[in-house]
Amino acid sequence: MTAVMGFLQSMLVASLYHMRSTLVIDIVSLHEAWIPKFFKFLGFNLLLAFGASLSLFLISPAAAGSGIPDVKAYLNGVESPVFRNFFTIKTFVAKVIGSALAVGSSLVMGKEGPMLHAGSILAVILGSSNWFKQKMDAASHWGTYTYNRDIRDLVACGAACGVCTAFKAPVGGVLFAMEMSTRWRKELTWRCFLVSAITIVVVKYSISICVSHGHCSYLQWGSLAWFQQAYPTPYGQTWAFVLLAVVGGWVASVFTSFNTWVCLVRKKWSKFFSFRILEVCVISIITSIVLFAVPLGGRCKTCDTQDPEHCVKGASMFMTFGGYGCSDGTYNDLAVLAFNPQGFKIQALFSAPHGTFHVTSLLLYSAIYYFLAAITYGAFIPSGLFTVSLIFGGCFGRIWAEVLLKLGLIDGSAAGIVGIYALLGAASFLGGLMRMSASMCLVLMEMTGAPNTLPFLMMVLIISKGVGDRFNYSVFDHQIMLKGFNFIGGIPEHIVNRAHLEAEDVMSKPKVSASFAVVESSENLVNTLDAHKTSGAFPVISVPARPGEVGDFMGIISRPSVMELLAQHEDEPEIDLSSKVEVAPIVIPPGMPLTFIYNLMQEQGVNYVPVIRCHGPLEGMVTRGDIVEVQNHKLDRFHVKEQLAQAASDIQGGRIIQSMMIEKQAAALREAITGPLVRARELAMKDIREHDELLDGSQ
Amino acid sequence: MTAVMGFLQSMLVASLYHMRSTLVIDIVSLHEAWIPKFFKFLGFNLLLAFGASLSLFLISPAAAGSGIPDVKAYLNGVESPVFRNFFTIKTFVAKVIGSALAVGSSLVMGKEGPMLHAGSILAVILGSSNWFKQKMDAASHWGTYTYNRDIRDLVACGAACGVCTAFKAPVGGVLFAMEMSTRWRKELTWRCFLVSAITIVVVKYSISICVSHGHCSYLQWGSLAWFQQAYPTPYGQTWAFVLLAVVGGWVASVFTSFNTWVCLVRKKWSKFFSFRILEVCVISIITSIVLFAVPLGGRCKTCDTQDPEHCVKGASMFMTFGGYGCSDGTYNDLAVLAFNPQGFKIQALFSAPHGTFHVTSLLLYSAIYYFLAAITYGAFIPSGLFTVSLIFGGCFGRIWAEVLLKLGLIDGSAAGIVGIYALLGAASFLGGLMRMSASMCLVLMEMTGAPNTLPFLMMVLIISKGVGDRFNYSVFDHQIMLKGFNFIGGIPEHIVNRAHLEAEDVMSKPKVSASFAVVESSENLVNTLDAHKTSGAFPVISVPARPGEVGDFMGIISRPSVMELLAQHEDEPEIDLSSKVEVAPIVIPPGMPLTFIYNLMQEQGVNYVPVIRCHGPLEGMVTRGDIVEVQNHKLDRFHVKEQLAQAASDIQGGRIIQSMMIEKQAAALREAITGPLVRARELAMKDIREHDELLDGSQ
Incomplete structure (x- = not known):
């Protein structure tokens, strides 16, 4: 089951990337006059955005949005009619097509949230297959009182797989599912871990095969996880990181408030699907105009290398889009940021050396990006916030580093010093936005492949989460509130305790x-x-x-x-x-x-609890000791207690070697190895006997 | 509190390493005739081992063993008189001194388990300080019915810190605490994460300062986390890894059984402390004899470099102990394994190229090591199993790789191919021994700094855990059973379900x-x-x-x-x-x-549950909706629901911009920044006023 899921996931990723990259190439190849160029750009984007939201409308409107708030609410135990269409194959198709089209249309959004949702849907679909359902029914439950836990477990596993494929971050995926769920059993950790491990091996193996056959060059176009980056560890600059985390957390919390407001305004007008599709088109037009106009404010930078195609060092696949008012051998730093695919942008922001982008260009771009992201998230397309956060946070961190370098406050001699600020800027924004420290930390670390940044990442994420918590809830919690789910959670224990409610x-x-x-x-x-x-x-x-x-x-x-x-x-x-x-x-x-x-x-996981003041007669007491006795005597698979007692008595009687129970160990091993063989032979023998009997009978 | 903990931890680490390394140097410098050399070696080891167990006896016998089973049982909610002396400063001192002496005495054991226990003790001691106690009391609890949760939370955090300092693996530490605990709240994740982040920053910063001042060269002697290793990712050899994991898991489960038997035998005789100390001495003598005799079976290998001190490539700090029947420019591969400090051994096993050690040498050494480890764990010294598992598992993985290479089944051309087998061999042994996949995976990854091995590590750990689960429980659970704790847990849900007990x-x-x-x-x-x-x-x-x-x-x-x-x-x-x-x-x-x-x-966390068949009259019902209402109306810190309603009505009334509530955001920020200042000024003013009044009164 899990291997299939992993394979499907990886196929999904590949198809997404392929569609996306071919679309981006089309945009890139514009070398005409300004006006037709602009209208082609605008028309192309508009068409894709319109297609994305139309496909949602036609196939399944439940696929709109990132899906993470819904999945989170579902895992919390919320029952809502919304979920009736939420885990269907239709929604899956709409999600995949919609997000591929939307990402291609240059809208400011990511494809990771949708991928998580798609993973959950896949898990539920696979889980509802007949074979699996029988297994589930066998583990019967007690009463209608508790909610359907197995499906929720599947959703959590699917979400973990989704994150795992999106970022190639298996452990990050498991932690993400863990932080999203309200209830988490230990067994689920193993299952999620197993599923993620298989997924990542399948994904990586298929990619390595694909690369070795040379068919996968386009895969590298938009993937996040294709760069490994070495970062320095400047412990002396910890103060700068702490400040960065504080500001980043605050900026992210303002983003949440702003986006909530946008969603409220949207809610007023979006009673009809036609309006919601129109809105997407308007956002697409605004995005196209802004992205096309912004590079006019960029500065020309001299290329680091002579190769015009690979102009910026540290980001070998970065396109320069020659022109835009800059002569050959130079590049317009804003055009580069505006037109490149998301994966390239992130790579450039996280790894390009100091001075690649000018501070004012970064400021302008990040401000516009912030605004566009806030109005895009929640529109009628499948849209995520991960990539957006990485790009905005990367810009933000770079600005910080460049300013500090200009003021001479930090030592910029180490290679990649601006890169680590960009990484930590992204971490601070993500921390303030999603308030999921542990998983984000691992996702970022696994993505960049730089474990030595872990201490900084942990610190920055926790600080920015703390700062964000002072102002509002996470962006997902706000979305859940906007959707009106009966969501429990999100209130720290000391506040509940202080209220003295009974x-x-x-x-x-x-x-x-x-x-x-x-x-x-x-x-x-x-x-x-x-x-x-x-x-x-x-x-x-x-x-x-x-x-x-x-x-x-x-x-x-x-x-x-x-x-x-x-x-x-x-x-x-x-x-x-x-x-x-x-x-x-x-x-x-x-x-x-x-x-x-x-x-x-x-x-x-109970949704109704009766309150009773007095009780009838006492039937009995279950104590810890009772449970332990049942566990160690009735349920112990290995009869360890009995074995221990037997061994102790053997030892007491002087039979020390006998008490080792080597034979039992060996027998267990023999059983494990020969058991299936014996059973297979028995089956074969039975077949032969039956065949013989059949022959006897027919004679 | 946490920073202090981190600092103390790092001091502890440093002191442990220092003592250990100086002691090891003494052993190394033996260049005499055979007989006196042997007796000096034996005497030295015996003295230290005796000292270790004597210090336990004199200071606190509760510090014996690794402490992990006890901490795990405590986190499970077990109440036992054992824990009365378990979290005291005396035990801490005994643990640190004892484990430093024991590690120095060449006994086959690690110092990580004790470090975890030491971390928990530190956390409890800091947590029981008066200031902290007051904070704890403020968050009062309901009834004596639930067990003391706050102390248990502290223990979990301390354990995370311990793992974090031992392996420089902050995330691994948090996951370790998570997998050890039966109950885990979300808030605890943040706290543990915060504590670990601060600890690791403090530890790494102090180490970097220390290194830059040149005083810390000895720190590198025994530390595990000082090597960064790049590994290949041979996805085509997955089958070999799977087989390795199966065999490793089985070998580890046999280890658990064997060790349980040893502990049972030990239990019969160890009624008196004098016997337990004697036992440690006997084990020490056996260890000395075996370690001294084994190298006689080693083979002479030619050095990779001309430098006699740094003979083995890929393990620059590896000592060769010239002699032992080998001429200059060659080394005895068994002597090298027998006499080097643990950290060097692990580094060599995980990174040295193919052919550094001969297969027969590895086989001989690992068999002896396996036996010695099994009789040492559980003796009257503070001893861990991590390092032991790494060394044995590393040997095991190398044997596997060398055999496969000889048979020509795998391609050995990639650099570090034997190293990754050693790493995965260690993973398979750890997985079969401790059955903690997620945390072990991160610990190994953070230790080697090679995130690209994560998929393999996850796979191997899960398989070996599964194989181990077929034969017995984890080594910690066996220890818990041997100690007779009322431990709940360890039985998979499907077995409980199958039993149909009510x-x-x-x-x-x-x-x-x-x-x-x-x-x-x-x-x-x-x-x-x-x-x-x-x-x-x-x-x-x-x-x-x-x-x-x-x-x-x-x-x-x-x-x-x-x-x-x-x-x-x-x-x-x-x-x-x-x-x-x-x-x-x-x-x-x-x-x-x-x-x-x-x-x-x-x-x-209840230990007694009354069983009642019928109830008195119904007082009321608490439903999910009730809880959500209280949460969103009475407890909501940010009054998001009200804000949303207000904004919605504003928008409805055409006041779209007003509904953004920018002023409120700004006010919140202003409050957060100026609030403490205002309060400080008020306090100062009050002081001045009181001072003035005092003056007025005295006049």
Whole structure:
């Protein structure tokens, strides 16, 4: 399953890159007069952007946006009608086509968020295949009370694969899925790790085959992970990195606020799909105009080498787009930034030496880029923020380094000193935007292949996350709020603790209408279901022993169960619910603090918890010791406890060598090796016997 | 707090290395006749080993062993009298001195496990300082029911720091702590990450200062993390790596079984400290004899360079110990492996080219090493298994590569091809031994600084973990079982599910003696406490309404509370417990499956769960929606929901620009910057005012 996923993923990546690079070549090859050149550029971009959003509209509108906020909310346990179309093959197709077209249209957006979503969809699709479903059903669950965990696990694994293929960062992918999920089991770590490992081996192997056959030169066009960069480790400049992280975190939090505002404005107007498609076209036109006009403000720089195609050192594949007011042997530094494919830009920003870009050019470009990114994210195309953050953050870090170098505050003699500032600038922006330190740290490290930058990356990411947390939530959390999901999480524990809220303050009191008696009139049932459309479960109360008293709490019945019973007993005036009532797995007292309830809901995955003040008689106690006993006696696969006891008694009796149980070890090994063979031979023998019997019978 | 921890850690590392290296130099400088040379070697080793175990005996016997099993059990929530002396400054001192002496004595063991334990102790000690304690108390907890989480969080952070300093692997350290802990909150990830980042920056900065001043040449003697190695990525040889992982995982699981047996034998005899010290001496003598005798079977190899001191290429600091039957310009490959410091050995194994060591030499050495390591681990010295695994696994991988090369099955033309086999051999052994894929993967990657090996490392670690899991548990889990801790965990979910056990099957039925009435006779209390020494909490049952019925369950009372009440009401025959009865936070129905109980206990950290069949009247329901409402309205730091609503209404009213709330953003920034200044000025003003008033009063 996982290998297939990895293969499909890598095919997806390859196709994306291929489409993208061929499209970019078309743009590059413009050597005409200004006006037709501009209109061709604009028309081409517009066509692709329009195509991207039209394909979404036609195939599956659920594929719009980056998909990360939705996946995050889904992993949190949110139930929403939105998810009905979210993990379908249609959405997958729309996502792939849409993001390939959109990236080609020079819009300011990345393809990594969509890739993560595509990975999750692939995982769910593969997971819903019949063979897999049978396996899943075998591990049956207890009650409708907990949400469907297996699908969510698959989504998490798929997301990890998506990140893994997007950045060639297997460990970063696993950590990303981990930081996105609210609930995380240990077993899931292994599974995600395994899936990512297979994915990365398949991807890397197929790339290495592809490269050795020479068919993959176009693959290198837009890929992020094709550069390995060595960076210095200037520990004396830690103060500059800390300042960079603080400012970067703040800039990112402002970006989040700004983007939220844009999305709100958008929401007002975008009631109709036609408007949303129009909006994408407008954004595309603005982007084209700005990108085309901006290079006029650039400065001409002399090439580092004589080769006109490979002009900028440290970025061998960087195009110069000769012209734009600059003579041969020079390049316009803004044109270079505006027209190159994203992968080249990132490579240049992260590795080109000091002075490749002028400070004012960088400032102008990054300001425009910031603005364009903020209005693009959330539009009706599949768009991500990773690449955007890397490019803006890279510019930002370079500006910082160039200013500090000009002021003579830092020592610029080490090679790649501006590059490390660019890397850390990108880290600070990512940290402030996504607030996912651990995974971003690994993604950036695995992407650049420079483990010696890890300490700086960790520091910068944590600081910028902290700074961002002072102003607002992460950009994903804002998107989740805009979409109105019932998302739990995002509030630090000390704030919850400070509030001193208890279950009593939080709970909704049982109104007569929202709970059922064991035997309830069907009219009442229908009315209650209609009146409480958002509730998925209702408490069931026993008939009180004496009239006037309140009945005891019996259990919980889910909305589907009630509807099923209603359908079965359509004509009966009263329905006995008891066959479908489930015992509430977890019951809490009124005095439980909110922190505890938070943990309970997040970790146990329950969406409804009844609050009970007093209980009936005690049936028993489960203690840690009970669990350990079951674990060590009934469930122990290797009977280690018994083995230990046996060995100890053997030793006590002087049979020290015998207690080593070498035979048992050897037997286990023999079994592991010969077991399948023996079984295979048995099967073969059976076949032969049956065949013989058949022959005997036919004679 | 964290910076101090990091600094202390790095000081500890430096001192360990210094002691170790000077001791090793002494051993190296032996150029005498055979017999006195041997006795000096033996005497020196014996003295140090004796010193190590004597220092443990004198200072703190709790420092014996690697400490990782104990820390793992503690993080799991085990309460045991063992932990009373486990996190004290005495143990810390014993650990540091003991492990420095033991490493110097040529015993087959590592210093990383002890370093992890030392890090945890440091964290707890710093955490128990008064200032910190006050902060902890402020975040008060609910009931004695949950175990002391804050200290456990500190231990986890300290463990992460320990791994981080030991291997210079910050991310690996965080993942290690994560894989060790049963419960892991998101906030803990940030904290651990922050602590590790600061630690690694401090460690690396102090090392870089130290190196630039030239005082740290001895630091390089035994450190693992001083080599950066470039490896090829032969994707075509994946099959060989998979086989290596399978065999490595099996060898490691046999190691675990063998070591468990040794520990059992040891347990029988080691009732007295004197025997345990004697045992260490015997092991030391065996080690000395074997290490001294083994090189006689070595082969003479010609030096790669002319320099007699730096004979082996790719391992510039490797000593050759001229002699041992080899003439000048040659070296004895077994002597080289036997006498060099651990760090050099690892470097040589991981980076020396093909043919540096002969296959038979490697086989002989690794077999002896395997045996010595298995009898040393668990002896009465602070000993780890990391370094041991690296060296044995490195030998194992090299043997594999050399055999494959001889058979002509793999292409050995790429530089470092034997090195990557050694690295993956170490990975397979570590994976089979510790079953911690994610963290080991990062530790090895960060140690060698070669991110391109990540895919292979992930694959090998997961396979060897899987193979190991077929035979037994991890070496730490075996140690935990040997120590008899009440450890929960280690059983895969599908096995628990298959068992179909429910709360009813697991729970201990309430006997009359093990539960209390609300008003209980003190005699009965004392008797029950005596009879149930292992229980920490007892259920309290109300007086039944009618005689003959069973009373309702009221709550739980902890052992310390009962004892306190007994002390307060010493002379009274009956004691009213109601003041100390706590409401049980979580109550489960008898039909709850074991998997669910497992999760509940591990994630909520409760050690006692009452089982109740029926409940009293329903007080209310807490639903996901309730929690989300509280979160988004009462607890939202940034009032995002309100802001969004306000902005939406502004936009609806045509005030689009106003809705951007730029002023609010700016105000927040201003507040963040000027807030502390204003507060400082206010404080200063207050001081001045008070001073003035004082003057006024005195006049």
